[in-house]
Amino acid sequence: MAFRCQRDSYAREFTTTVVSCSPAELQTEGSNGKKEVLSGFHVVLEDTLLFPEGGGQPDDHGTINDISVLRVTRRGAQADHFTQTPLAPGTEVQVRVDWERRFDHMQQHSGQHLITAVADHLFGLKTTSWELGRVRSVIELDSPSVTVEQVAAIEQSVNEKIRARLPVNVRELSLDDPEVEQVRGRGLPDDHAGPVRVVTIESVDANMCCGTHVSNLSDLQVIKILGVEKGKKNKTNLAFLAGNRVLKWMERSHGTEKALTALLKCGAEEHVEAVKKLQNSAKLLQKNNLNLLRDLAVHVAHSLHNSPDWGGVVTLHRKEGDSEFMNIIANEIGSEETLLFLTVGDEKGAGLFLLAGPAEAVETLGPRVAEVLEGKGAGKKGRFQGKATRMSRRAEVRALLQDYISTQSAEE
DSSP: OOOHHHHOTTOOEEEEEEEEEEEEEEEEEOTTSOEEEEEEEEEEESSOSSOOSBTTBOOOOEEETTEEEOEEEEETTEEEEEESSOOOTTOEEEEEEOHHHHHHHHHHHHHHHHHHHHHHHHHOOOEEEEEEOSSOEEEEESSSOOOHHHHHHHHHHHHHHHHTTOBEEEEEEOTTOGGGGGSBOSOOOTTOOSOEEEEEETTTEEEEOOSOOOSBGGGGOOEEEEEEEEOSTTOEEEEEEETHHHHHHHHHHHHHHHHHHHHHTSOGGGHHHHHHHHHHHHHHHHHHHHHHHHHHHHHHHHHHHTSTTOSSEEEEEESSOOHHHHHHHHHHHTOSSSEEEEEEEOSSSOEEEEEESOHHHHHHHHHHHHHHTTOEEEEETTEEEEEESOGGGHHHHHHHHHHHHHHHHHHO
């Protein structure tokens, strides 16, 4: 059977009766990005206003007697509503749909049907799958490439049909109806029950579909194709926005444009050139800074080597620097008889470290240094370097190195 949400996609609330309520679990993603398992109930209603996920379309959100429905899934001819509060069978309930989400899904899904039909009609580009995403939707086309000119022609044609205010009709056909064989579609689910639902855009397309749709293309407002990118197995992915998503995208884009105008002190038409100039200036400054850092590293190396404290264990920390800076110092010094411990970064936070010296000593001490600094590293041939999270423990490393030197001297 078709659910109320499929018979009337514009209905926002209605009354029905609870048929059953059984314990269930729902796997979801928590605020920290980790998987969480929620305990609750699967509530089955005589009919439902909330669309269960299917056909590339996510499920609706809504409430049953003001109890939040966290997921709706189809099971044969019925829909399971996951709630965290039980509802007694036989209870009459009020079901309300999250209309903003529902209408957004209607716009994107009908938009997909329209783009799919036009791409096929104009260029023979067949749709193999599609995804209604949170920000944008993607249609997978059975072609290794789609040209810029083809994209422009498809976008122009679909928007002309929106302006033509073509009706969108939904019909139900029995499985043995000869017309079913003539309708576009990618087959029915194995557990399909009841009549076949056909969504028709007048004079454009007829397609088997279980989703919720607009009743007239004018409700799509506008479609914007964002572009195409290479897909899997010689396919091409076409990304698009429909309806209110286009308005939100324009609002975000305009906000970004205004912010860039204020930062770059120029009009929108000059943004790209201004950013290119900034990039070139940054590259030049980076190059000059790198050269100065190298010169500084050589100078520091000579100063360390000529210092009266040279020998045994030599340490140096700088806030500015990188791995190359430390390696230049080590190369200039050639610390084969001395343990050289260099660090760069935040004095108490994260940074980089390098231990150089006799190969056997470095091989023994390197992992221990990384452990003290609560970091990770690797090394070979008298060098061990890596990342650290606790630069505040550098004094402990120095003590570790000095103990090693003292032990080695006593054994000799």
